Amino acid sequence: MLVQLLISGFLISAIYALATTGFTLLYGVSGILNLAHGTTLVTAGIVAWYVAGLTSFGPLQIIVAGVTSGVVVGLLTYALIVRPIQRLEGLSEADEHVFMLVGTLLWTIILQEILANVFGDVPVSVPQIVSGVVNIFGVRTPISSLMVAAISWGLLGALWLYVGFTKSGRSLLAASINPRGLVLCGFNLTMIHQVVWIIYGLLAGVAGVLIAMVHGVSPSGGLELTATAFSIVILGGLGSVTGSLIAANIIGFIETATAYLVGPSLRSLPSLIILVAVLYFRPQGLFGRR
Amino acid sequence: MGSARLKLMAAGLVFGGLFSSANAQTPPPIRIGVMAKFAQINGAAILNGATLATEEINAAGGVKGRKVELITYDDQGSASDAVLAFQRAVKQDKVQAIVGTFLSEIAIALTPWAARLKVPYIITGAGADQVGLLVKQNYPAYKYVFRSILPASSTARGVCESMGDVGVKQLGYGSAVLMTEDAAWTRSYDEFLKTCLPSVGLKIVDSIKVATDTSDFTPIFQKIESAKPSVIVTGVGIIGNKPVVQWHNQQVPLLMMGYNAQAGASAFWKETSGATNGVVTFTAASEDSPLTPKTVPFAKAYLARFNTTAAAHSFATYDAIYLLKDAIERSGSTDADPLTDALEKADYVGASGRIVFQGPDDPLTHDMKYGNGFVTGVSIQWQEGKQVTIWPPNAATGKVVSSPFASK
Numbered sequence: 029m030l031v032q033l034l035i036s037g038f039l040i041s042a043i044y045a046l047a048t049t050g051f052t053l054l055y056g057v058s059g060i061l062n063l064a065h066g067t068t069l070v071t072a073g074i075v076a077w078y079v080a081g082l083t084s085f086g087p088l089q090i091i092v093a094g095v096t097s098g099v100v101v102g103l104l105t106y107a108l109i110v111r112p113i114q115r116l117e118g119l120s121e122a123d124e125h126v127f128m129l130v131g132t133l134l135w136t137i138i139l140q141e142i143l144a145n146v147f148g149d150v151p152v153s154v155p156q157i158v159s160g161v162v163n164i165f166g167v168r169t170p171i172s173s174l175m176v177a178a179i180s181w182g183l184l185g186a187l188w189l190y191v192g193f194t195k196s197g198r199s200l201l202a203a204s205i206n207p208r209g210l211v212l213c214g215f216n217l218t219m220i221h222q223v224v225w226i227i228y229g230l231l232a233g234v235a236g237v238l239i240a241m242v243h244g245v246s247p248s249g250g251l252e253l254t255a256t257a258f259s260i261v262i263l264g265g266l267g268s269v270t271g272s273l274i275a276a277n278i279i280g281f282i283e284t285a286t287a288y289l290v291g292p293s294l295r296s297l298p299s300l301i302i303l304v305a306v307l308y309f310r311p312q313g314l315f316g317r318r
Numbered sequence: 319m320g321s322a323r324l325k326l327m328a329a330g331l332v333f334g335g336l337f338s339s340a341n342a343q344t345p346p347p348i349r350i351g352v353m354a355k356f357a358q359i360n361g362a363a364i365l366n367g368a369t370l371a372t373e374e375i376n377a378a379g380g381v382k383g384r385k386v387e388l389i390t391y392d393d394q395g396s397a398s399d400a401v402l403a404f405q406r407a408v409k410q411d412k413v414q415a416i417v418g419t420f421l422s423e424i425a426i427a428l429t430p431w432a433a434r435l436k437v438p439y440i441i442t443g444a445g446a447d448q449v450g451l452l453v454k455q456n457y458p459a460y461k462y463v464f465r466s467i468l469p470a471s472s473t474a475r476g477v478c479e480s481m482g483d484v485g486v487k488q489l490g491y492g493s494a495v496l497m498t499e500d501a502a503w504t505r506s507y508d509e510f511l512k513t514c515l516p517s518v519g520l521k522i523v524d525s526i527k528v529a530t531d532t533s534d535f536t537p538i539f540q541k542i543e544s545a546k547p548s549v550i551v552t553g554v555g556i557i558g559n560k561p562v563v564q565w566h567n568q569q570v571p572l573l574m575m576g577y578n579a580q581a582g583a584s585a586f587w588k589e590t591s592g593a594t595n596g597v598v599t600f601t602a603a604s605e606d607s608p609l610t611p612k613t614v615p616f617a618k619a620y621l622a623r624f625n626t627t628a629a630a631h632s633f634a635t636y637d638a639i640y641l642l643k644d645a646i647e648r649s650g651s652t653d654a655d656p657l658t659d660a661l662e663k664a665d666y667v668g669a670s671g672r673i674v675f676q677g678p679d680d681p682l683t684h685d686m687k688y689g690n691g692f693v694t695g696v697s698i699q700w701q702e703g704k705q706v707t708i709w710p711p712n713a714a715t716g717k718v719v720s721s722p723f724a725s726k
Binding site for chain 2: 032036040077080081111144145148150151152153154155156160161168170174187242243244246247252283284287288292293295
């Protein structure tokens with residue numbers, strides 16, 4: 029039982045971590061809570077499924093198609109919703125936050141309806157990268173799930189290297205700490221925001237395809253995914269990538285333990301209780317700065 | 319002046335005559351509302367079944383010379399939207415009858431409205447026994463509500479009989495875990511199976527209720543496996559494809575048999591990217607099972623028209639439109655009361671079987687009678703992309719295949 033719990037917790041946490049990182053990175057660098065996040069993940073998963081059914085493409089092309097759609101939706105969100113709101117004159121910072129929340133919420137509904145009308149409001153699943161299972165300490169584990177975990181952590185490692193060891197990545201970090209200082213140093217903040225939206229789209233695209241592979245996605249499931257990501261970043265601290273990674277593991281393992289020890293239908297309950305407790309006792313989250 | 323007035327009057331008479339003769343030549347259409355969430359497999363199946371029946375009827379000259387006009391109402395899977403649409407259909411669009419509804423929760427909400435608005439309402443997707451009980455308990459006020467899909471307890475009976483013939487006798491199974499979704503329709507489904515399955519030789523070693531928003535089935539499958547059953551008997555419809563996809567990905571070495579409301583349509587194979595291979599489900603009828611002379615022609619026409627196989631809801635809705643045609647022709651009226659009386663007396667051979675409704679004294683009033691000589695249903699198994707009918711023996715076109723992962 030303990031081994032089962034650890035393996036299942038590890039696999040689900042890896043997906044949660046990847047699905048949340050883009051969301052929190054976006055908030056950290058540009059201060060935007062993108063409520064269309066879940067639908068961006070769903071779009072990537074559905075496009076990958078559609079491409080997989082249409083052609084004899086291999087897994088790589090299917091993933092590329094899904095990830096590309098994630099980037100496209102990310103950039104569309106920026107160009108159609110975020111940028112016009114940022115250009116509105118006479119808007120206070122607080123009003124801008126509210127406008128962003130409302131704007132991205134409406135955008136998620138529009139995307140959801142488009143997806144439901146084009147592809148149907150049905151859950152779809154992307155074929156596995158590799159079929160088959162391996163036995164880990166007596167627990168039958170799909171090879172595909174292990175690969176999904178490896179891709180998740182590999183991508184998160186690549187992001188860490190990018191942010192920590194490249195000039196462009198460091199400028200993202202600087203933008204999250206002191207955007208005005210960055211502008212005074214001669215950096216183009218708009219370009220940095222565009223880069224972060226592309227990175228966001230890439231992360232969301234990969235996460236969406238992987239979720240569609242492991243659990244399946246549906247147009248109406250977007251808001252649920254946003255809610256999960258939201259819970260994780262609140263626990264980890266808004267804008268803190270490290271906090272999100274740790275929170276993703278905490279939530280992933282607690283949910284799995286609840287499903288095994290109490291009952292599958294109650295798996296989301298403890299994380300919601302934790303969320304309320306965090307908001308009450310430590311509203312900035314475990315590693316939050318704002 | 320007088321001459322001008324006469325000319326005007328003459329012109330009025332001529333135009334009036336032309337207008338009334340045009341009206342006499344094209345009688346008003348019979349308006350039928352079809353309601354479901356059309357973006358989902360089951361909703362699309364309902365709409366497609368109604369569309370095909372309407373097209374056929376109109377191509378053959380309509381009903382007593384009147385064309386059938388189908389008016390669609392998307393309920394978005396919401397009871398409040400459905401109630402508003404139902405009211406609009408009757409009060410504003412003046413429909414003569416309404417067919418459809420996939421979710422039992424919505425059918426239960428609409429049943430009193432059919433009574434208040436006095437409009438014949440044939441449910442073609444929702445299975446909760448509660449609907450038939452409501453009609454029985456409130457008869458004759460609720461007499462306008464009928465159902466052309468099997469109620470959950472009859473579906474459970476079909477599942478149980480097929481489990482006895484296929485699971486126990488052919489595959490040698492002796493125990494089962496019952497895995498059903500937490501929804502209105504599974505109450506009577508579970509209740510029936512818990513008594514029936516042991517009586518056909520399947521001991522129930524565990525019974526698991528699954529929330530309809532469950533995303534990760536890993537702990538559920540591991541709990542099932544730890545009970546060491548021979549088979550998983552399912553009752554799912556709203557959950558969608560998640561349990562099937564994860565069952566396939568995790569190579570759970572137990573066959574999934576029972577009822578999966580979506581697996582009757584070939585669209586399900588596409589949505590699961592083939593993960594549904596091996597799944598067994600009870601359904602109304604199938605492409606290769608000639609339950610009546612109308613079954614196979616309908617199934618083939620449906621496949622050709624919509625590029626997907628007909629699900630149980632397609633059969634039910636197709637039959638519902640023809641039931642209305644039959645009742646209008648027999649009663650000679652589209653008014654609610656004579657139409658309802660005619661529907662009560664229906665003895666109609668449809669694509670899913672011989673349809674005779676239960677009466678006010680039967681257990682589930684206005685539900686279809688189940689059993690030999692009436693409607694029975696079939697069990698199909700997905701085998702390498704094809705639906706193979708494996709039960710009942712007189713309709714079977716192939717043998718059941720054991721779990722694709724049993725030896726691993």
